[in-house]
Amino acid sequence: MFRNASSVAWLIALNAVIGAALAQAPAPPAGVENEQRAWQNWTLNCQGCHRLDGSGSAGTAPSIAGTVAKFLWVPGGREYLIRVPGVATSSLGDADLAELMNWMLWRFDREHLPVHFQPFTASELAPLRPRPLRLEASQMRSDLLAKAEASGPP
Amino acid sequence: MAQFDQLTERVLRGFASRTSRRSIFSVLGGFIAGAAALPLLPVAKGGETEANPNDPNSGEPAPQTSGNPQDPGDRTKCDYWRYCAIDGSLCSCYGGSVTSCPPGTEMSPITWIGTCRNPADQRNYIISYNDCCGGVAWGRCACQNNQGDRPVVRPQTNNEVTWCFGTKSQSYTCTVALILGVAMETKK
Numbered sequence: 001m002f003r004n005a006s007s008v009a010w011l012i013a014l015n016a017v018i019g020a021a022l023a024q025a026p027a028p029p030a031g032v033e034n035e036q037r038a039w040q041n042w043t044l045n046c047q048g049c050h051r052l053d054g055s056g057s058a059g060t061a062p063s064i065a066g067t068v069a070k071f072l073w074v075p076g077g078r079e080y081l082i083r084v085p086g087v088a089t090s091s092l093g094d095a096d097l098a099e100l101m102n103w104m105l106w107r108f109d110r111e112h113l114p115v116h117f118q119p120f121t122a123s124e125l126a127p128l129r130p131r132p133l134r135l136e137a138s139q140m141r142s143d144l145l146a147k148a149e150a151s152g153p154p
Numbered sequence: 155m156a157q158f159d160q161l162t163e164r165v166l167r168g169f170a171s172r173t174s175r176r177s178i179f180s181v182l183g184g185f186i187a188g189a190a191a192l193p194l195l196p197v198a199k200g201g202e203t204e205a206n207p208n209d210p211n212s213g214e215p216a217p218q219t220s221g222n223p224q225d226p227g228d229r230t231k232c233d234y235w236r237y238c239a240i241d242g243s244l245c246s247c248y249g250g251s252v253t254s255c256p257p258g259t260e261m262s263p264i265t266w267i268g269t270c271r272n273p274a275d276q277r278n279y280i281i282s283y284n285d286c287c288g289g290v291a292w293g294r295c296a297c298q299n300n301q302g303d304r305p306v307v308r309p310q311t312n313n314e315v316t317w318c319f320g321t322k323s324q325s326y327t328c329t330v331a332l333i334l335g336v337a338m339e340t341k342k
Contacts, residue, residue: 040338043280047334048267048317057264057320 029106031099031119038103041096046086046104054108061086062141069105069112070148077144080133082125084141088132094122097129114154215247215295224274232297236281236331238270239301242316245286245328247295252331255286259327262287264319268302269337278337284330285316288323295328 032038050056054065071077081101082088090097098120105113133140218229227234229252230244236252237244250256266283304312316326 036338040280040335043334044267044269048265048282051263060319061264 029103029110030117031102031121032106033099035103037096038099039107041092041100042104042107045090045092046100049086054104062138064104065108066112067109067145069109069114069117071144072105072114072117073112073148073151073153074144077148078120079128080137080140080144082120082128083131083133084137085132085134088129094125094129098122098125101125112153116154218246218251225272226274230295232295232299235270235272236279236333237297238299239266239268239281239303240283240297240299240329240331241303242283242285242297242326242329243291243293244295244297245330248286248289248292248328250286250328250330255284255330256289256327259286259289260321260323261285261330262317262319262321264317266317267334270301270331278339280334280337282332282334283317284332285318286327286330287318287321287325289325289327291326291328 028035049061050064051061054063054068056063056065068081071081087097087101092100102119105117215230217231219227220229229236230246232240232244234252244252245254245256246252248256250259255261262285265285268281268283269278270281271278316324318324318326
């Protein structure tokens with residue numbers, strides 16, 4: 001009898017924990033129609049070099065985690081995110097890529113997302129992708145991040 | 155002018171008497187065989203090699219199976235389902251396994267990721283191919299499966315590149331195949 005009562009108590013406690021976790025689960029990211037698809041596109045196209053946790057690999061794929069949304073704080077940052085070589089020359093279509101970008105910003109740097117963040121759309125990406133950045137990308141990255149750090153979030 | 159004619163004639167006759175009309179085939183054959191071997195040169199990871207007496211794991215590897223009907227196949231063979239896009243040697247033949255590097259090697263955090271269909275449930279799984287680096291490349295159990303592989307001009311989707319980045323040693327030993335998740339079914 002006691003064993004039973006204790007397991008019931010456990011179940012209630014477990015329920016409370018799960019309930020709390022569900023209540024606190026963040027709202028799905030803006031501009032992401034299908035989270036599973038966004039995750040899969042990230043895994044197949046980006047994760048290999050940017051790593052599971054978005055920490056990146058020196059020299060080829062810079063860190064995303066805790067940084068990527070800061071580009072949205074400064075003029076030119078939005079365009080930069082689409083024109084970096086890995087994004088602009090991706091084999092994904094504009095709509096899938098826009099969804100992936102919105103998901104990635106939320107997944108790896110939601111604390112730096114501007115309050116009034118406008119999600120990327122296919123029509124915004126289309127004219128930017130034919131003009132990929134090359135070697136200048138790395139210099140642009142440090143310039144933009146320096147400006148963002150100086151200005152802070154909008 | 156006459157001297158020039160004589161010289162030309164002598165050279166041509168000499169050439170004709172020294173060579174057979176069919177020798178062109180041997181030259182062409184050399185070019186064709188050479189051209190076929192050329193693309194393999196800069197990126198080959200060892201290919202087929204003879205059994206090496208110094209190789210601690212030489213000889214036919216013992217079969218490794220999961221014992222789980224949902225994960226069928228011998229993990230020391232190139233036709234095991236998770237190896238559908240592998241280009242390299244199997245760590246299962248080197249004292250490692252399908253998910254772990256052999257002793258003395260380090261797993262690269264930078265990986266090639268693709269999908270393979272599991273014959274047991276006919277679902278596609280997302281597979282990460284991690285290279286194990288820092289050991290000796292004996293070239294055993296070398297596999298060339300290229301599902302979803304793209305040319306070297308798209309390095310992020312090319313599996314011939316050695317992915318020993320972010321590790322202490324850049325010397326390639328073998329490759330493991332980790333399951334990252336189940337892929338979405340796409341409508342065709």
